[in-house]
Amino acid sequence: MSNLIEIDLSKKLEIKIDNRKPVGLEDLSLSLLSFNKQFHKFVDSETDELTDISSELLIKEVRKGSIVIELVSQASPIIPLLWEGGSLVQWTSLIQNVCNWLLGNTDSAPKDMTKQDLQDWNKIIEPIAKDNGSQMNINVSDGGKVINNFVFNSTEAAVMQNKISRLVEKIDTPEENKHLKKVMYWYQTKFDSSSDTGNKAIIDDISKSALKVIFENNALKEGMLHPDSSLKKPWQELAFVVDVEVQTVRGRPKMYKVLNYYPEYTFDPNDE
Structure with missing residues (x-):
């Protein structure tokens, strides 16, 4: 039953x-x-x-x-x-x-x-x-x-x-393509919050070449565009600590996708 x-x-x-x-x-x-x-x-x-x-x-x-x-x-x-x-x-x-x-x-x-x-x-x-x-x-x-x-x-x-x-x-997305807390500094950017074109940066730990940069969301862009004023440097002269996903073409890094940004670690790369 x-x-x-x-x-x-x-x-x-x-x-x-x-x-x-x-x-x-x-x-x-x-x-x-x-x-x-x-x-x-x-x-x-x-x-x-x-x-x-x-x-x-x-x-x-x-x-x-x-x-x-x-x-x-x-x-x-x-x-x-x-x-x-x-x-x-x-x-x-x-x-x-x-x-x-x-x-x-x-x-x-x-x-x-x-x-x-x-x-x-x-x-x-x-x-x-x-x-x-x-x-x-x-x-x-x-x-x-x-x-x-x-x-x-x-x-x-x-x-x-x-x-x-x-x-x-x-x-x-394979986890090996994700890199946590890497130092990134800008090579060139127009930093238009409505566009992902024209932004290139360098992460020495991954590649010595400047690669195209896109962002997970606009909040990340805006946060990096307005760093803490106590740093007394414009954003384009600062180094940022970020989590990124590396996009490759034929096995070679071609683009960074910024997944996260740690504002408390932002610094002037010229400081000794």
């Missing part, structure tokens, strides 16, 4: 895709499988190994212009409710928080994200990102009454995928 019972039978999570173009079977399948995988991971992270969790995705309805899927959640009877309001309600809130982070509406991820997590989220939103004008509606209802609802459209899905692509690329 199975020790699994369905909890919160009145609560259901519904995924509705309002599509404008036919949705590819592979895209839809990968989206739902990734959705299911992330739901399992969410529940597993909130429970212990004695709790047996399973879930099942049910295709409720498919018609021209929309695909409706229901997710049924199950858990062992030792915990009649995993969270206040039910696991599906909390899961939907997490989805919304992840999407808001990927859209740039919040600064930090609501949970630690591995490369596999990011790839799963990329697959979840793929059918929407590929279909201009489409949207995905995720909601939880209790006895037919909607208690949690979140919608994102194709434009937002594309923004999220771009963020995911940058994050995965950052994860894939």
